Amino acid sequence: MAEITASMVKDLREKTDAPMMDCKKALSEAGGDMQKAEEILRVRFGNKAAVEVNCETDFVAKNDDFMALSNALAGMVLEQNPADVAALSALPYKGATVEAFRTELVGKIGENMSVRRFVRLNGQGxxxxxxxxxxxxxxxxxxxxxxxxxxxxxxxxxxxxxxxxxxxxxxxxxxxxxxxxxxxxxxxxxxxxxxxxxxxxxxxxxxxxxxxxxxxxxxxxxxxxxxxxxxxxxxxxxxxxxxVGEGIEKKVSDFAAEVAAASKV
Missing domain, CATH: 3.30.479.20 (Elongation factor Ts, dimerisation domain)
Structure with missing residues (x-):
């Protein structure tokens, strides 16, 4: 049987708002499968178990440099049509590349940020x-x-x-x-x-x-x-x-190391 950790129970509770012990039981029944556990809780508690909450800090979202970068990236996507995030990150920006500037900004602000996704649409209207x-x-x-x-x-x-x-x-x-x-x-x-x-x-x-x-x-x-x-x-x-945050799996990362590395750039 898969090991049911406290962090798994916590994540399921945050997604579903179901009681802690019911989350643990559902994970046990599902053999540790998070999606199956959500289904079990939906059967047990109804639609309440389908809730998911995502959040980001307002500090970063309202930072002038962050907002300027976001606007610049939107313009790059529109004008240069990069194939994917990797191609966008490699485009020139402020004498370096988007990725180099992002890394420098992480060190300056002290909080992580990343270029996650974009879409470029051709409209009919x-x-x-x-x-x-x-x-x-x-x-x-x-x-x-x-x-x-x-x-x-x-x-x-x-x-x-x-x-x-x-x-x-x-x-x-x-x-x-x-x-x-x-x-x-x-x-x-x-x-x-x-x-x-x-x-x-x-x-x-x-x-x-x-x-x-x-x-x-x-x-x-x-x-x-x-x-x-x-x-x-x-x-x-x-x-x-x-x-913001939809579809991102929570994971433990050595963010302190990334900030320290960025500060040396």
């Missing part, structure tokens, strides 16, 4: 953008009403859809919802013959909740986003949303 609290950034491609495009960008930041429509939702997510629904129905004593029907209903409800066009519009929840777009003779072609 016009792009609207929205940044919420420096932690959520949205780009949305809309043809038609420009004011509505801005509102939809704000809606995306608030409602966090996973895709434009059902075709963009991964099969892995759908399979997870189906498994959770079946297990919850079993625990509720539902007949075996009804399980698949219950699961299908749950999946369809899930798809409406996580796809942009099917979501109730935040400024008028009596209409879906799709209905609002049609009423304004507009169309949404796609969007990108970045949330």
């Amino acid at each position: 016009k792009f609207a953008s929205y940044i919420h609290g420096g932690k959520i950034g949205v780009l949305v491609d809309v043809t038609g009403d420009e004011a509505l495009a801005r509102d939809i960008a704000m809606h995306i930041a608030a409602s966090k859809p996973k895709s434009l429509d059902a075709s963009g939702v991964s099969q892995e997510l759908i399979d997870t919802e189906r498994r959770v629904a079946i297990e919850k129905a079993k625990e509720a004593g539902k007949p075996e013959a009804m399980l698949e029907k219950i699961a299908e209903g749950t999946v369809q409800k899930f798809l409406k909740e996580v796809t942009l066009l099917s979501q109730p519009f935040v400024k008028d929840d009596k209409q879906t986003v799709e209905q609002v777009l049609k009423s304004k003779n507009s169309q949404c072609h796609g969007f990108v949303m970045y949330v």
Whole structure:
């Protein structure tokens, strides 16, 4: 059996908000598999177990040098179209490279930062953008009403859809919802013959909740986003949303050594 460490229990509790002992039991049942343990807790506690929290220090986010670098990088991506983060990091910046400047800035500020990801889009309409609290950034491609495009960008930041429509939702997510629904129905004593029907209903409800066009519009929840777009003779072609810290696995690193090395540059 896989060893269940205190840090694993802590990470699962932070992701799910479930009681500590239940997190430990779920990890034991899942053989240490974090994703499977989350599913077990969702069956046990419902949707509350799907919560994930990410944070970054405001000190770095509001630093003038950090903000200047971020803006410069956005311009480089637009104008020079680097293939990936490695290519972006190798571009010249302030007499050195992006990576050399980043390393120097780490030593100057005393907190870590990294160029993690970027996206460069070719739109069919016009792009609207929205940044919420420096932690959520949205780009949305809309043809038609420009004011509505801005509102939809704000809606995306608030409602966090996973895709434009059902075709963009991964099969892995759908399979997870189906498994959770079946297990919850079993625990509720539902007949075996009804399980698949219950699961299908749950999946369809899930798809409406996580796809942009099917979501109730935040400024008028009596209409879906799709209905609002049609009423304004507009169309949404796609969007990108970045949330600070999403998808980053927590790990222990020798940050002190990196700062010390940076200070010698």
